[in-house]
Amino acid sequence: MSAGSRSTEPWGGFDDQLIQEQLEVLELKRTTAGPVSEPAVLRPQGGGAAVIDMENMDDTSGSSFEDVGELHQRMREEQEVAEEAAAADADGADDFLGVKGLKGQLGRQVADEVWQAGKRQASRAFNLYANIDILRPYFDVEPAQVRCRLLESMIPVRMITFPQKVAGELYGPLMLVFTLVAILLHGMKTSGTVIVEGTLMGTAIGTCFGYWLGVSCFIFFLAYLVNAQITLLQMLSLLGYGLFGHCVVLLVTYNIHFHFLFYGLWLLLGGLSTLRMVAVLLSRTVGQTPRLLLCGSLALLHMSFLLYLHFSYHRILEGLLDSLGGPDPAAMERVARDVHQVTLNATARSLGRAQ
Amino acid sequence: MASAEEASRPFAGLSDVSISEEIPVEGDIAVPVGPSTRDDEFSTLDEPVKETIVRDLRAVGNKFIHVLYPKRSSALLRDWDLWGPLLLCVTLALLLQGGAADSDDQGGPQFAEVFVIIWFGSIVITLNSKLLGGTISFFQSLCVLGYCIMPLTVALIVCRIVLLSGSGKVSFAVRLGVVTASFGWSTFASTAFLADSHLTNRKALVVYPVFLFYFVIGWMILTFSPGN
Numbered sequence: 305m306s307a308g309s310r311s312t313e314p315w316g317g318f319d320d321q322l323i324q325e326q327l328e329v330l331e332l333k334r335t336t337a338g339p340v341s342e343p344a345v346l347r348p349q350g351g352g353a354a355v356i357d358m359e360n361m362d363d364t365s366g367s368s369f370e371d372v373g374e375l376h377q378r379m380r381e382e383q384e385v386a387e388e389a390a391a392a393d394a395d396g397a398d399d400f401l402g403v404k405g406l407k408g409q410l411g412r413q414v415a416d417e418v419w420q421a422g423k424r425q426a427s428r429a430f431n432l433y434a435n436i437d438i439l440r441p442y443f444d445v446e447p448a449q450v451r452c453r454l455l456e457s458m459i460p461v462r463m464i465t466f467p468q469k470v471a472g473e474l475y476g477p478l479m480l481v482f483t484l485v486a487i488l489l490h491g492m493k494t495s496g497t498v499i500v501e502g503t504l505m506g507t508a509i510g511t512c513f514g515y516w517l518g519v520s521c522f523i524f525f526l527a528y529l530v531n532a533q534i535t536l537l538q539m540l541s542l543l544g545y546g547l548f549g550h551c552v553v554l555l556v557t558y559n560i561h562f563h564f565l566f567y568g569l570w571l572l573l574g575g576l577s578t579l580r581m582v583a584v585l586l587s588r589t590v591g592q593t594p595r596l597l598l599c600g601s602l603a604l605l606h607m608s609f610l611l612y613l614h615f616s617y618h619r620i621l622e623g624l625l626d627s628l629g630g631p632d633p634a635a636m637e638r639v640a641r642d643v644h645q646v647t648l649n650a651t652a653r654s655l656g657r658a659q
Numbered sequence: 660m661a662s663a664e665e666a667s668r669p670f671a672g673l674s675d676v677s678i679s680e681e682i683p684v685e686g687d688i689a690v691p692v693g694p695s696t697r698d699d700e701f702s703t704l705d706e707p708v709k710e711t712i713v714r715d716l717r718a719v720g721n722k723f724i725h726v727l728y729p730k731r732s733s734a735l736l737r738d739w740d741l742w743g744p745l746l747l748c749v750t751l752a753l754l755l756q757g758g759a760a761d762s763d764d765q766g767g768p769q770f771a772e773v774f775v776i777i778w779f780g781s782i783v784i785t786l787n788s789k790l791l792g793g794t795i796s797f798f799q800s801l802c803v804l805g806y807c808i809m810p811l812t813v814a815l816i817v818c819r820i821v822l823l824s825g826s827g828k829v830s831f832a833v834r835l836g837v838v839t840a841s842f843g844w845s846t847f848a849s850t851a852f853l854a855d856s857h858l859t860n861r862k863a864l865v866v867y868p869v870f871l872f873y874f875v876i877g878w879m880i881l882t883f884s885p886g887n
Contacts, residue, residue: 436789443790447863475791475864482871489878505772505879 381424442474442537450476457545460579464587470538477516477544484512484551488613491558511613516544519605523585526601530594532585542581543606549577550610557614570610578606719743726806726848736799736852744805747812748777751876754815755883773879780872781805788853788865800853804869807849811873814841815880822885834881842877846870 453476461468488508517540524539534542553573557566582599589595703711719742752773785800793800818834849869854862 436786440790443787445864446860450864475787478787479867479871482868486871486874486878489875505776 381428439474442472445473445475449473453545454548457548457580458573458576460576460583462583464583466587467533468584468587470534470542470584472535472537472541474537474540474544477541477547480544480547480551481512481516484547484554485509487551487554487558488512491554515609516540516547519543519602519609522605523598523602526598527585527589530589530591530598532589532594532598534585534588542584546577546581546606549573550613553610554613566614570607570614574607574610578603581606715740715742719746722806723809726809736795736803739799739802741798741802741805744781744802744808747805747808748774751777751808751812751815754812754819755879776875776879777805777808780875784868784872787868791861791864793853793865795853803849803852804872807845807852807873808876810841810844810848811838811876811880814838814877815883818880818883819885826884838877838881842873845873849873 449471453471453473485508488511489505492508520536520540520543523543524534524536527534527539553566553569556569582603585598585602586595589598718738718740722740722743752770755773756770781801781804784804785797788795788800789797795803814837817837821830821833821837824830846866846869850862850866853865853869
């Protein structure tokens with residue numbers, strides 16, 4: 305079909321049929337002037353071309369997101385320039401240098417041209433990259449849906465014979481990550497760390513977002529390697545909702561300090577949310593070894609993240625107690641107390657013992 | 660030639676214009692002045708600086724009063740400005756600086772961190788609100804969120820005063836109460852302004868990040884303890 309045209313350039317040129325589609329779509333856009341702010345999903349192909357064409361093209365075509373967008377923009381601009389030229393011609397080019405020419409009309413026109421070109425470039429870049437409407441479909445949720453999905457994230461589904469449905473939304477996961485950040489900050493306070501508060505804030509945000517984005521990308525990469533049927537958006541959504549279990553466990557165990565309670569909740573709630581994610585991935589992967597690889601790494605990362613979050617702040621206070629020649633190890637119960645008081649008591653006690 | 664004709668077409672009009680040297684060129688170059696009242700309304704360039712500052716201060720003060728008694732009004736939204744949020748943010752960051760320096764040099768949240776957290780948080784909430792289908796603009800939302808930090812700033816000042824008299828259990832309880840009350844007030848105030856622009860069933864989705872944002876700021880205020 306168009307394989308011949310594609311191999312003319314070393315980087316694999318533009319798809320001819322694609323260009324034809326673009327032209328047709330431009331005609332369509334010109335005749336039907338629709339509203340500007342429609343979401344990408346509802347627009348005719350031209351408006352959402354940058355998003356939809358990405359899926360239609362395979363990786364060898366060489367036309368990246370930017371190239372397609374630039375082509376589209378260039379066509380629109382040529383159209384605009386042609387319209388402007390037509391309008392300028394219609395005004396009458398007779399008095400171009402008639403009288404005004406002597407007063408620097410030429411300079412003004414050049415400046416105008418430069419300004420227009422610069423404005424076109426800036427608006428092109430802005431429309432391409434800062435278009436917030438690209439994200440709009442992923443935030444189209446109702447509170448009832450969010451509540452349902454939160455509860456469902458703790459319930460593993462047993463059916464793994466055909467692919468399970470994964471909601472592709474970003475509101476829930478984003479809010480869960482921010483909630484996790486808030487819980488971590490709260491936990492840092494109750495574990496008695498009043499040192500280096502400022503950098504703890506950055507650490508909390510970095511940890512949570514880094515985990516969400518990093519592990520999602522890593523698992524998506526593994527899924528791509530083993531040919532599992534899951535997209536990056538679905539992975540982000542799945543892992544984000546999987547953090548709900550973590551939030552609940554941390555909220556409880558940062559306030560009630562029993563080791564066995566934490567281990568129990570870790571196994572129960574952490575395990576349930578991990579099982580749910582694993583079941584979804586199992587239903588979308590074929591083959592024993594790929595399944596083992598994918599689900600094993602996800603389970604490992606998810607469970608150990610919860611362990612890390614709990615113990616990285618638990619250890620701080622334990623270290624503090626140990627260094628003060630602390631109380632007997634049976635009393636693991638921690639209370640939020642002023643560090644200065646503990647130092648005072650320990651010193652007084654040791655002084656009393658010495659005498 | 661045909662090409663020469665085409666090249667000279669733009670200059671065609673020149674052939675009609677011939678100014679002989681005997682006739683002096685004179686005329687009147689007077690630009691007609693438009694109605695002056697319209698100019699006066701929008702041209703604030705000529706007024707004294709004191710007037711400009713007082714007018715802006717009065718606008719900011721008016722909005723502070725609206726935050727103190729939050730009711731469903733559109734005063735904050737109609738003429739938004741970012742002076743108030745900047746003032747509040749700088750005050751908060753200055754007061755929170757240099758706190759809780761136990762043994763490390765890093766101490767409490769530095770000026771830049773508080774600044775970044777407040778503005779980054781506001782931007783995220785604004786984007787979230789717009790993506791959920793909100794009708795208020797980017798800067799209006801920033802304005803509302805910034806002005807509603809005022810109760811928390813007042814709480815910080817109260818906390819600092821309370822901390823002057825020691826940092827025991829009682830002072831912690833008092834500070835906790837004050838910060839919780841002001842946190843609730845901030846959230847309620849911002850909801851009163853922001854929620855109108857959304858469909859009723861999505862109000863919870865918009866309010867939740869606001870709640871988290873003020874919770875984090877309240878946490879920073881509550882855990883502040885002055886360095887030695």
